Amino acid sequence: MELINKIFTNSEIPDLPFPEIPPHTHDGVNSAFLAPSSIDSVQIKAGAVGTTALADDSVDSDKIIDNAILTEHVNALAVTQQKLADAAVSTAKIQNGSVNASKLIQSEAVITVSAQIATATIISAHIGTGVIQNAHLANAIISSAKIIDGAIVNAKIGNAEITSAKIGAAEIKNGNIDNLAVTTAKIDELAVEWSKIGSLAVGNSKIMDAAISTAKIQDEAVGTAQITNAAITNAKIDNLAVTSAKISNVSADKITAGQINLTSTGYLSTPYGGIRIGYLRNIGGVSIYGIQAGPGHGLMLDDGANGYARMWIDTSGNRPLCIDTTSNDRIFFKASSGNDIIRLYGSNAWAGGHVDIMTSLRIGTTQPGSPVAGQMYYEPNPSGMGTGGRLMIYNGYSWHAAAWYDEI
Secondary structure: OOOOOOOOOOOOOOOOOOOOOOOOOOOOOOOOOOOOOOOOOOHHOOOOOOOHHHHOOOOOOOOOOOOOHHHHHHOOOOOOHHHHOOOOOOOOHHHOOOOOOOOOOOOOOOOOOOHOOOOOOOOHHHOOOOOOOHOOOOHHHOOHHOOOOOOOOOHHHOOOEEEEEHHOOOOHHHHHHHOOOOOOHHHHOOOOHHHHHHOOOOOHOOOOOOOOHHHHOOOOOOOOOOOOOOOOOOOOOOOOOOOOOHOOOOOOHHOOOOOOOOOOEEEEOOOOOEEEEHHHHHEEOOOEEEEOOOOEEEEEEEEEOEEEEEOOOOOOOOOEEEHHHHHHHEEEEEEEOEEEEEEEEOOOOOOOOOEEEOOOOOOOOOOOOOOOOOOEEEOOOOOOOOOOOOOEEOOOOOOEEEOOOOOO
């Protein structure tokens, strides 16, 4: 090293370089290490620490001041169900009108009770068509006070959704039902019971034509008080629905001309020993049909004030057939021409007591077994009386014959 020349004389001094200073980058490589705890908040400039200066997961809940995180610090959809504590979202945290149908789970029920719904709060405009179904309603939860008059119309009710269990006793009143809103398709089988219907609540105008079938009516449920005068017409009665047990006494003006069909052994009868028409009995293997009257009774033909004739089975003897006429005591057998064939006169007849035969008379050929005086028969082969038949007459003691040339 050369000594510096004294400057007392004019002389040149050489240029010497400054000592070399090592670089300082603060990158942890070329920087000198700091002593522990040598940097506090005073040494850190505001805003000097950015996100890149923070290690992953280096900020925990202890590093965050209470109430430091505001709404604008939270990304959209950053708060998931896992971030919410049970019962953390109260009614006060939900903005009015923010929860709509799309925010509700469609496959599960929103459970409420009637106490949580203010009276008349839900009107028909708030309810989508067919949205409220049977499974969404608790039994007997909807009372008439919760329903605005006329709010529930036919389109709001699913078919067969309202059962009797969903209706409180006498809760549905006439004023709450639109005219013709309830059709047969809206009612479950046997869902509407008598206890659910107010007195006179269902009028004729509320029932569709032919909506009520026999299956909807309990046996003996409809009394005379429930039927309007002349309401049941012929078209309303099923064929064969009216049996004899359903018919009271039938008067003549209720019967029109026609045919009464009986079974092979059936019959019609009248009371008090009167007439029986139809099957009578079996005689010799043959079924006998006709008109029957009890002993002492019979059939009468009466033209009114002019006279009568009657026929009956008498109660005496072997039940003889009796024919009785008026006081003239005459019976005529007439041909279709109107001419008399036989006329029978009694003891009080006009012409006296005799039989007037107006045509040929044929007498039987068998001798009576117990004859009476005046009885006759024809004997075709008499013994010991010559040839030719004989008319045999009983005189009360014996038989006498008369030939064609003899006189009695």
